[in-house]
Amino acid sequence: MSEPAPPLDPWPAPRPVAPVDRVVSLPGSKSLTNRALLLAALADGPSVVRRPLRSRDTLLMAAALGSLGTGVEDRDGDWQVTPQAWDRDADVDCGLAGTVMRFVPPVVGLARGTVRFDGDPHMRLRPVGPMLAALTALGVDVADGGRGALPFDVRGAGSVPGGTVTIDASASSQFVSALLLAGARYDRGVDVRHVGKPVPSLPHIEMTVQMLRRHGVEVDDADANRWAVAPGPVAAVDHHIEPDLSNAAPFLALGAATGGRVTVRDWPAETTQPGDELREVLTLMGCEVVHRDGDLTVSGPDRLQGVDLDLHDVGELTPAIAALCALADSPSHLRGVAHIRGHETDRLTALATELGRLGADVTEHDDGLTIRPAPLHGATFRTYADHRMAHAGVILGLAVDDVLVEDVATTAKTFPDFAAAWSLAVHGGAGS
Incomplete structure (x- = not known):
């Protein structure tokens, strides 16, 4: 160094x-707050994130979802989240938030418009390439100049075919969580197969799976290194962080x-x-x-x-x-x-x-x-x-x-x- x-x-x-x-x-927990915000934005109705963490990472997530058109409104310290149609171009500042850089691009495929992602200088060194490659394989239009890093663009077409994808998530469990969080809204859901060294931070994937199930999403995680999310609605659920x-x-x-x-x-x-x-x-x-x-x-x-x-x-x-x-x-x-x-x-x-x-x-x-x-x-x-x-x-x-x-x-x-x-x-x- x-x-x-x-x-x-x-x-x-x-x-x-x-x-x-x-x-x-x-x-409150940053990991829980940002997952709750994202799932609320994908849900089939309004919901509330109670006692959220308000920090740079979570404010960046709220701003990213807001730039797509989601309503994120302060209600006496809680966040009222109202899903809206995503039909605009936008710029997303990831700062140093890995959850923003990795969780938001998979949902942008469901939007209509071009969303540009960038962040702090060091963020351009943090790994994201395997996830972008997985998104491309699932039918999302990603333009990253072959860098596999920030800055990159995601061009949403309003829907994502989805299906089975193989990914090396040994650099970050967030690669898997990112695909699972958006997967229920993909046409065929998503079936994520990990290959490579062991996935780090498995509790964070367990967190993602548990929260998806709270939203009524069907997740099959019975086999090691495989997580399958069935297509279907994401129910509106209030979260207490x-x-x-x-x-x-x-x-x-x-x-x-x-x-x-x-x-x-x-x-x-x-x-x-x-x-x-x-x-x-x-x-x-x-x-x-x-x-x-x-x-x-x-x-x-x-x-x-x-x-x-x-x-x-x-x-x-x-x-x-x-x-x-x-x-x-x-x-x-x-x-x-x-x-x-x-x-x-x-x-x-x-x-x-x-x-x-x-x-x-x-x-x-x-x-x-x-x-x-x-x-x-x-x-x-x-x-x-x-x-x-x-x-x-x-x-x-x-x-x-x-x-x-x-x-x-x-x-x-x-x-x-x-x-x-x-x-x-x-x-x-x-x-x-």
């Missing part, structure tokens, strides 16, 4: 002076790293969110984890233990877990996450570089990291415009003086006002 530009607005990561005892409430459990990672780490206690309110009893795996990970690191009366409480140990983990299905948790491993008193090996090199940044190289900048003993592997105990010191922790990297930086600041987190505002991608919420959680105050 080339050396980035000088740091942007380095933010002093707050460090607590004693073990904390906090109760926090988190904003769960808290974002991946965004819980730094707050639970606050309890784990300080030997204190943090409770996250409204933790679901059952969920398809990958962040739910934090319960097992933190237990393995020596924490006490209790789920009671709808809340999750993590109490930290005197010393964190290193772990050996395959994070293939929960790769988005890697930055936070890696930061905790750098604070542990025994070695850790994190593996199975080669695919996170294609996330907002190459997260493996970024983590190895930035943890090393603070003195950590880190070895980067093709698919993970080995982290050994070492004395840490303050420095600027670069984020590469990646919200999860910012989470890693603030976690390290819990136990290391003088950690400066570059561009902490990048957390607005999925957590507006994160810096204020984090400072309140670390230092305490009203509502904490």
Whole structure:
């Protein structure tokens, strides 16, 4: 990884002076919000997305659907979504939102008009080619200049033949989810067959399947590496969005790293969110984890233990877990996450570089990291415009003086006002 530009607005990561005892409430799930918005736009009538996350990623999704003609109206903090005919040309800004870049093109085939997709500069490096090729095979007119990347155009003809398609989704589970979300509206539905290395982040595909079934869509996922969506209507269903459990990672780490206690309110009893795996990970690191009366409480140990983990299905948790491993008193090996090199940044190289900048003993592997105990010191922790990297930086600041987190505002991608919420959680105050 080339050396980035000088740091942007380095933010002093707050460090607590004693073990904390906090109760926090988190904003809604980005993954659930954007799937709910898309399915509402495809539905056979109006519906409401309740307690949605309002962040850069979800506002970009709402704007993308609105540019096609869907009515997305604020109703006392909820979103009222009214499906409308899509019969116009439009421009879609994907920002750094993989869900916008990958979920919206398959539905544009159902529109009438040309929709142009682009996003932030780094977004042009994120993988999307296999999905665009799959759309072409299903009968969608895609013009990408052969790049398999942003910018590209999708020319909607008002309907999509659909059918069976083979795709290599080893770079992102979103390739599969994108086709499934639109598939019920295709003439023959869609039958997606994955070939290649294992699909990462399978819980996100399970999330997609569960939400489709809530909308009355028939999905056959009985066979491994195959998902078939039958053609038919998408029923209008209201959604109540769960808290974002991946965004819980730094707050639970606050309890784990300080030997204190943090409770996250409204933790679901059952969920398809990958962040739910934090319960097992933190237990393995020596924490006490209790789920009671709808809340999750993590109490930290005197010393964190290193772990050996395959994070293939929960790769988005890697930055936070890696930061905790750098604070542990025994070695850790994190593996199975080669695919996170294609996330907002190459997260493996970024983590190895930035943890090393603070003195950590880190070895980067093709698919993970080995982290050994070492004395840490303050420095600027670069984020590469990646919200999860910012989470890693603030976690390290819990136990290391003088950690400066570059561009902490990048957390607005999925957590507006994160810096204020984090400072309140670390230092305490009203509502904490």
